[in-house]
Amino acid sequence: MIDQLPALIIVAPMLGAFLTPIIGWRYQHLCYPWTLLVLTIPLYSAVGALFKVIRSGPFGYNLGGWAPPWGIEYRIDYLSAIMLVLIATIGFLAAVNARPAGKTEFKGKEAQLYTLFLLQITGLLGIVITGDLFNIFVFLEITSLSGYGLIAHGEEGAPMATFNYIIIGTIGASFYLLGVGYLYMATGSLNIADLATILPALYHSKMILVGFAFFTTGVAIKMGLFPLHIWMPDAYTTAPNSVSTLIAPLMTKVAAYLMIRILFTLFAPDFAISVVPVATILGWLAVIAIIVGGVKALAQTDIKRMVAYIMVAEVGYIVMGISVMNRAGLTGAILHIINDACMIFCLFLTIGAISYRGHGREINHFQNLSKKMPLTMAAFVIAALSMCGIPPACGFFSKWYLIMGMITAGQWIFAATLLGSSLINAVLFFRIIEKAYLAPPESQGHNHTDHEAEEIERNDAPLSMMIPIIMSALAILLLGLFSGKIIDAVIQHAVPAIF
Numbered sequence: 185m186i187d188q189l190p191a192l193i194i195v196a197p198m199l200g201a202f203l204t205p206i207i208g209w210r211y212q213h214l215c216y217p218w219t220l221l222v223l224t225i226p227l228y229s230a231v232g233a234l235f236k237v238i239r240s241g242p243f244g245y246n247l248g249g250w251a252p253p254w255g256i257e258y259r260i261d262y263l264s265a266i267m268l269v270l271i272a273t274i275g276f277l278a279a280v281n282a283r284p285a286g287k288t289e290f291k292g293k294e295a296q297l298y299t300l301f302l303l304q305i306t307g308l309l310g311i312v313i314t315g316d317l318f319n320i321f322v323f324l325e326i327t328s329l330s331g332y333g334l335i336a337h338g339e340e341g342a343p344m345a346t347f348n349y350i351i352i353g354t355i356g357a358s359f360y361l362l363g364v365g366y367l368y369m370a371t372g373s374l375n376i377a378d379l380a381t382i383l384p385a386l387y388h389s390k391m392i393l394v395g396f397a398f399f400t401t402g403v404a405i406k407m408g409l410f411p412l413h414i415w416m417p418d419a420y421t422t423a424p425n426s427v428s429t430l431i432a433p434l435m436t437k438v439a440a441y442l443m444i445r446i447l448f449t450l451f452a453p454d455f456a457i458s459v460v461p462v463a464t465i466l467g468w469l470a471v472i473a474i475i476v477g478g479v480k481a482l483a484q485t486d487i488k489r490m491v492a493y494i495m496v497a498e499v500g501y502i503v504m505g506i507s508v509m510n511r512a513g514l515t516g517a518i519l520h521i522i523n524d525a526c527m528i529f530c531l532f533l534t535i536g537a538i539s540y541r542g543h544g545r546e547i548n549h550f551q552n553l554s555k556k557m558p559l560t561m562a563a564f565v566i567a568a569l570s571m572c573g574i575p576p577a578c579g580f581f582s583k584w585y586l587i588m589g590m591i592t593a594g595q596w597i598f599a600a601t602l603l604g605s606s607l608i609n610a611v612l613f614f615r616i617i618e619k620a621y622l623a624p625p626e627s628q629g630h631n632h633t634d635h636e637a638e639e640i641e642r643n644d645a646p647l648s649m650m651i652p653i654i655m656s657a658l659a660i661l662l663l664g665l666f667s668g669k670i671i672d673a674v675i676q677h678a679v680p681a682i683f
Contacts, residue, residue, distance in 0.1 A: 189232050189233045189236070191247075191258070192225055193229045193230055193258075193272070193309055194258070194310055194313065196222055196225035196226055197222055197302045197306040197309065198303075198306045200218070200219070200302050201299050201306060204219065205295050208294065208296075208299075212292075215297075216294065216298065219279050219301060220276070220280065223275055223305065224276065226268075226305070227276050230273075231269055233260050233268060234266060234268070237260055237674075238262075238265075238673055242260060242261035243259075245259075245260075252316075252375040256316045256319050257314075257375060258313045258315065259377070260313060261677075262675070262677040263445075263678035264312050264313060264441075266670075266674050266678075267437075267438070268312055270521075271434055274430070274434060274525060274526075275308070277651075278301075278529070278652070280651060281426070281429055281536070281653075282297070282298075282427075282429070283426075283648050284646050284648060285424065285536055285539075285649075289424035289425065293337070297334070297337075297426065297427075300330045300333045301427075303329075303330035304327060304430060305430075306326060307323045307327030307328075307330060308323075308327055308434055309323075310323030311324055311442060315377060316374050316375055317368075317374045317375075317376060318364055319374075321360055321361050327435070328357060331435065332346050332350055334424070335349065335422070335423040335431070337427070338422040342423065344418075345418035346419065348414070348419070349419045352405060352415040353406070355402075356404075356412075359398045359399075359401050359402030360399060361402075364395075367395045370386055370389060370391045370392055371386070376445070379450055380450060380452075387459050393459075396451065396460060396462075397460075399446050399450075400447075403439055403442050406435070406442070407439030407443065407499055407503075408499050410470075411469075413477075416496065417480075417489060417492040420432045420491075420492040421486065421489040425532070425536030425540065428532050429529060429533050429536055432491075432492070432532050433525040433528040433532065437502075440499070440503070440506075440517075440521050444506060447463075452682075453680055454682075463506075463507045467508065467598060469503065470499075470500040470507060471500070473497060473503070474497045474500035474504070474601050474602065474605045476497075477494060477495070477496030477497030477498075478497050478608035478609075480493040482608065482611065485546050485548075487550075487616065491532065494612070497605055498524045502517045503517075504590070505517030505586045508589045508593035509593070510589055513586060513593065514679050515679055516584070516585030516586035516587075516588070516589050517586065518678055518679070519581065519582040519585060519667065522578075522670075523578040523581070526578065526659045526663060527570050527571055529656050530567035530653065530656035530659075531567045533649070533656055534560050534561070534563050536649070537644075537649045538550075538553065540649065541643055541645065543556070547615065547616055550616050550619040550620045551619050551620070557642070559645075559653070560644055560645050560650070560653060561620050561621075566657045566660055566661065567657065567660060571613060576661060578659075578660050578663035578664035583602065586602060587599050
């Protein structure tokens with residue numbers, strides 16, 4: 185059974201997506217429990233694969249029994265294993281959370297919601313697990329097309345945001361595919377491990393250089409790296425709350441994983457330093473992304489849009505860690521992929537729950553919310569403190585490694601930018617926390633009394649929303665407390681031995 189885990193990770197959600205419309209045709213109310221049942225399979229398989237990698241090292245699975253490089257190989261190593269667990273866990277919890285808001289946002293179309301939901305998770309898992317460049321493109325398109333369909337069901341402005349996302353996303357996918365084509369013409373292979381042995385002799389080939397340029401640009405578009413981020417704020421802000429909890433934490437992180445694969449597995453790390461100075465370019469783009477993301481976030485009053493711009497800066501953190509090309513920086517980048525996914529997931533969960541209870545998304549709407557939705561706001565505060573880099577929350581530890589990487593590389597401007605961004609995050613979130621916890625009770629046109637303050641009605645989120653919220657908040661704390669063990673057991677093995 186354990187030998188079939190890589191196949192189950194992809195086959196289960198894909199077949200589940202095909203069967204969901206059939207179930208929903210007659211029994212629409214069964215689509216939700218069916219989706220949860222289906223998603224337990226990749227979650228169990230991903231956890232099993234991670235433990236197998238920790239025990240005995242990386243392993244592969246040949247589809248149809250065809251050995252690579254001729255056949256398609258699913259390859260699970262330390263980096264892909266922890267990413268699979270991350271995607272499967274957030275995907276399952278996002279599905280648990282989706283029911284209350286999904287009934288309103290996709291009224292009468294629950295079957296479509298869960299079908300696209302499963303396809304989205306299939307695509308994200310597929311990008312991570314496959315060892316074939318063209319297969320990555322196939323899963324990238326599955327992810328993109330299902331994402332377009334999910335986002336388009338959002339609030340006013342969602343159709344236009346989706347249209348922009350389609351145009352820019354198609355350009356990114358086309359750039360990636362062109363990169364695949366150039367490498368295939370030069371080498372005759374699509375298997376990543378096989379290409380890694382062939383490419384060093386061709387590093388100065390113009391065909392390889394052009395292919396590399398297409399690869400990095402296409403992936404930068406998908407991960408929303410400045411100045412290619414223009415699709416992201418509108419798409420994530422207008423998306424349905426039941427959808428943004430899945431797409432926002434994972435899409436940019438999987439694209440960041442793909443960039444790490446290209447720069448450190450497909451090509452040797454030295455290629456991005458000595459042959460093409462892309463590491464330097466990415467580093468300075470990351471600096472601008474962090475500054476622009478923070479400044480734009482400060483200008484927002486809609487908290488969902490504010491978090492969307494914070495994500496632009498968070499992508500900058502990860503790219504900055506990649507760009508310094510040392511062990512501490514890359515360790516911080518990988519750890520921040522995991523940590524940031526959990527932090528963004530928790531923030532979007534809490535924002536969705538607050539909106540579901542009718543409190544709105546404007547910062548002014550958070551007044552006294554700690555009394556109205558105490559558990560939800562407690563989770564929000566944990567995520568906010570983590571975004572600011574305050575221990576023992578997980579955000580502190582990944583930022584610590586990132587700063588150590590900057591110092592090791594002698595990039596003092598990078599380190600100062602990262603520290604300044606944490607201060608901006610503190611301003612962003614503490615003004616909301618002040619509204620929720622320290623604002624005086626709302627006046628109803630006369631002087632309020634202590635008795636009136638006590639009568640604020642508590643109305644926290646439904647149980648299916650609260651379970652993922654509490655679990656994501658606990659994950660933020662546990663990832664911080666056990667970050668050393670995670671690095672020792674998994675991440676240190678994912679960093680190339682050359683560092």
